[in-house]
Amino acid sequence: MKRRVFSGARPTGRQHLGNYLGAIQNYVALQDEYQCIYCIVDIHALTSLEDTSQLQENIHEMVLDWLAAGLDPKKSILFVQSHVPEVMELHTLLGMTTPLGWLLRVPTFKEKVKLQPHNVNYGLVGYPVLMTADIVLYKAEVVPVGEDQLPHLELAREIVRRFNNIFGDTFPEPQAKLTPFPMVLGLDGKEKMSKQLDNHIELALSPEETLERVMTAVTDPARRYRHDPGHPEVCNIYRLQQYFNEFKSGGIAEQCRRAQIGCVECKELLADAINTMLQPFRQRRAAIAAEPQYVTDVLADGARRARLIARRTLKEVKQRMGLI
Ligand code: AMP
Ligand code: TRP
Numbered sequence: 001m002k003r004r005v006f007s008g009a010r011p012t013g014r015q016h017l018g019n020y021l022g023a024i025q026n027y028v029a030l031q032d033e034y035q036c037i038y039c040i041v042d043i044h045a046l047t048s049l050e051d052t053s054q055l056q057e058n059i060h061e062m063v064l065d066w067l068a069a070g071l072d073p074k075k076s077i078l079f080v081q082s083h084v085p086e087v088m089e090l091h092t093l094l095g096m097t098t099p100l101g102w103l104l105r106v107p108t109f110k111e112k113v114k115l116q117p118h119n120v121n122y123g124l125v126g127y128p129v130l131m132t133a134d135i136v137l138y139k140a141e142v143v144p145v146g147e148d149q150l151p152h153l154e155l156a157r158e159i160v161r162r163f164n165n166i167f168g169d170t171f172p173e174p175q176a177k178l179t180p181f182p183m184v185l186g187l188d189g190k191e192k193m194s195k196q197l198d199n200h201i202e203l204a205l206s207p208e209e210t211l212e213r214v215m216t217a218v219t220d221p222a223r224r225y226r227h228d229p230g231h232p233e234v235c236n237i238y239r240l241q242q243y244f245n246e247f248k249s250g251g252i253a254e255q256c257r258r259a260q261i262g263c264v265e266c267k268e269l270l271a272d273a274i275n276t277m278l279q280p281f282r283q284r285r286a287a288i289a290a291e292p293q294y295v296t297d298v299l300a301d302g303a304r305r306a307r308l309i310a311r312r313t314l315k316e317v318k319q320r321m322g323l324i
Contacts, residue, residue, distance in 0.1 A: 005030050005035070005036040005144065008081065008131070009062070010044055011042055012195050022182055031071070038066065040063070042080055067284075080303065084306045086313075098162070102158065127152075136156075143156075143174045143176050144179075146184075181239075214274070217237050237270055244274050
């Protein structure tokens with residue numbers, strides 16, 4: 001039997017370059033070697049969402065991106081978290097062996113408390129327990145994620161170790177798998193690229209919109225005039241050049257250092273390269289979007305397949321915990 005991969009992402013709608021370079025690239029690459037399970041974590045989203053009116057649309061837009069990027073429902077299971085409610089049962093059970101102190105120390109919990117002081121809900125504390133339940137419900141061994149998720153993965157491993165110690169070997173310890181771009185910075189050049197911070201570039205933008213977004217990016221702050229020599233190693237646009245203009249990027253860096261190329265020109269080169277690389281993705285996306293029933297069918301089939309595995313694991317867990 002193939003070893004399992006699991007990953008989840010919150011239904012934030014259209015995916016951005018950070019999602020793609022940090023995670024989706026690996027989701028696609030792992031599909032042949034592993035049995036891959038990819039989940040849209042709508043319950044996790046509720047820990048931060050007060051207005052849920054966009055939720056269904058966001059799920060749909062996200063699946064369009066995943067499919068267009070190359071996730072293949074014939075190979076992988078794609079599903080929505082709440083469609084396999086067994087995960088919430090496992091979450092409750094894992095909650096009984098997870099010390100509260102571990103959860104209160106998680107850096108993302110502390111960040112959320114600062115970000116949404118008016119909504120420090122119980123679900124936020126349990127966020128990493130639910131995430132662990134996601135992974136171990138499928139006994140997944142490999143978890144492709146961006147760097148921001150590493151503290152969660154570390155905690156998942158501790159939760160697994162503790163559970164296995166108390167009730168006997170049940171779950172494998174999941175390992176994170178990073179891409180060469182595990183932390184893509186946003187257009188501000190400071191924070192990680194994210195929709196919430198509006199410093200992102202969506203994959204599904206038109207070529208014109210892509211150019212417009214790239215033009216707003218902050219570059220090397222020391223380069224104030226066209227004739228100032230640049231420092232590509234501190235420039236976020238240059239980091240993206242290394243991916244999208246891989247073969248030209250050495251030359252671009254040299255020209256930047258000698259002030260032979262300006263930031264505007266450099267950004268135009270980048271936007272061109274992004275648009276060229278994403279053209280097939282955008283075509284596929286438009287074709288899939290024309291058949292909304294297809295997305296519904298993919299998710300229904302994914303939930304059915306995921307549930308078969310989930311039920312088996314949950315039964316084993318209940319037996320080990322003495323519930324049956
Ligand atoms: P999210 O949209 O925050 O639920 O993230 C979905 C996946 O994309 C997770 O594996 C994240 O770690 C990854 N990701 C999100 N933003 C970035 C970023 N700026 N750079 C690298 N990976 C990211
Ligand atoms: N916490 C992840 C994020 O914010 C989403 C997620 C939920 C996840 N469950 C998961 C990622 C399981 C990997 C494995 O992006």
